[in-house]
Amino acid sequence: MKYRPLRSLTVRVTLSFALISCLVVSGLGLYLYSSAKQAMEERADYTLIARVERFRNLLHDLYNVIQMEARPAIFEGMLGNEQDVRIFRRAGEPPFINVNPDGMKPPKMVPVPIEKPLTHSALYAGERPDGIRVRWVSALAEIGQGGGTVEITAAYVMVQEEMMLAAYRLRVIAAIALAVLLTTLLGFILLRRGLEPLTIMSNRAAEISPANLSARLPDDDAPSELHRLVLAFNAMLDRLQAGYEHLSQFSADLSHEIRTPINVLMGQTQVALGKSRTPDEYEQLLESNLEEFTRLAHIVENILFLSRTDQDFTAVECAPLVLSEELHRIADYFEGLAQEREMNFEVIASGTGHANLVMWRRAVNNLVINAIRYGNSGSTIRLYAQANDQGSTVWVENSGSPLPQEELNRMFSRFYRGDKSRSEYTESNGLGLALVQAIMTIHGGSATASASSEGLVRFSLWFPVASSSETHHKGTPQT
Secondary structure, eight states: OOOGGGOOHHHHHHHHHHHHHHHHHHHHHHHHHHHHHHHHHHHHHHHHHHHHHHHHHHHHHHSSSHHHHHHHHHHHHHHHTTOOOEEEEEETSSSSSOOTTOOOHHHHHOEEEEEEEEOOGGGGEEEEESOOEEEEEEEEEEOOTTTTEEEEEEEEEEHHHHHHHHHHHHHHHHHHHHHHHHHHHHHHHHHHTTHHHHHHHHHHTTTOOOTOTTTTOOSSSSHHHHHHHHHHHHHHHHHHHHHHHHHHHHHHHHHHHHHHHHHHHHHHHHHTTTTTHHHHHHHHHHHHHHHHHHHHHHHHHHHHHHHHHHHHHHEEEEEEEEHHHHHHHHHHHHHHHHHTOEEEEEEEEEEEEEHHHHHHHHHHHHHHHHHHSOOTTTTTEEEEEEEOSSEEEEEEEEEOOOOOHHHHHHHSTTOOOOOOGGGGGSSSOOHHHHHHHHHHHHHEEEEEEETTTSEEEEEEEEOOOOOOSSEEOOOOOOO
C-alpha cells in the first residue's frame, strides 16, 4: 500500500500541535501588537496635547502678538518632529507662523475655546498620502492681558511610532514562525518517543503466527493508557491460541475417527475383490460395509450438531416433560444392552421438567450409554430426577473404576475417550459427552461429573425453567 503521511498518528498530532501553537502565539502576538499600538497612540496624543497647552501658556505670558511675530523661530521648533505641523493665525488674518513640511490640509475642526482645557475628545485623526497616521488639534489662546486671540492648529505625524510598530510587527511574525517551528520539531520528537510502545507492540504483534501463537505483547512497561489494550489483546491471543489448538486437535481426532471406518471399508472391499465370492459372502460384506457407513454417518451427524451449537443465538422450542415417565422409557429401551453386561436399572424420579424433548432424551441417552460402556459388569445404573421452581436435575450414576479429577475435567471434551480396557463392549467415537455438554449449553443449563474414591461416578444435568416457550441459544441444531 502507498504510504500516506496524514495516516500517521505522529504526523497528525504534530500538525495539530503546530496549528494550536500558531493560533495561540498569533493571538498573543496580535494582542501585544495591539496593546503597543494603542499605547503609542495614547503617548502621541498626550504629547500633542501637552505641547499645544504649552503654546497656550506661552502666548498667555506675552504682552502682545507682536513679540511672537518678531521671534517666530522660537515657536517653530517647539513642537518636536520635523514632519509635525504648527500653524498660528489671528482671526481673519493669514498665518504668521506656518510650519507644514508635507503641505497637508488640516481637516475641518472646531477650535477649543480659551476657557476649556484640551482633552482627547478634541483630537482629530488623519493620514498622510503614504498612510502615516496624523493626529490634529485646534485651540484658541489668549495673548497677555487683552492682547487678542490666536488660533493654534497643530498636528503630530507618527513617523517614529510607525517605524517602531513595523519593527515590532516583524518581530512578532518571526516569533510566531519560530514558535511554530520549535513546537512542530519538539512535538514530533516527543510524540515519537511517547508512541514508541506502540511500535514495540506492532513489532511484537508481527511476530505472532500460527507457528508462534505463544508470543504476547509486553505489559510490564506499557503506559497506563495502553495497559488495558495490551491486556485485552493478550487475552484475545489466549483465546485464539486455545481455539487454534482445539481446532488442530479436533481436526486430528476427526481424521483419525474417519480414517478407521474408511480403512475397514477399503480392506474388506479389497479382500472381497481378491477372488470370486458367493452371493452370501457379498451380502455379508455389504452388511459389514453398511455398519461402517452408519458409523460414518453417525460421526458426521454428531459433528454437524456440535458445529451448529457454535453459531448465532436463535430459539429452541421447549416443553414440559414428566421426568418419571421419560426415565422409565429410557431404562426400558437400554435394558437389553445392559443385560448383556449383567447390569440393571434403578429409577427414582418425580416432578416435571422443562426442555426440548428430543435433545433431553439424547443427552440422557448418551449418559446411559456411557454408564453401560464404562460401568462395572453386574452393577446397577441409577437414574434419578427431581424438579423445583428453578428447574430440574437429572443424575446418572454407575459403579466403575476410581477416576482422577483431571480425567473428570476432560470428559466433556470432543473426541475424548477413557481407558480402552473399560470400553470393550461398545464402540466409542468420543463425541457422546461433548454432545451432552452442547445440549446443556443450548438450554442454558450445566453438565457436571464427579466421582468418589469407591468408584461411584455421577453425571448431573441441570435444566433451568425457561421464561417462555423458547430458550435462546446459539443455533438450532438438527437432532
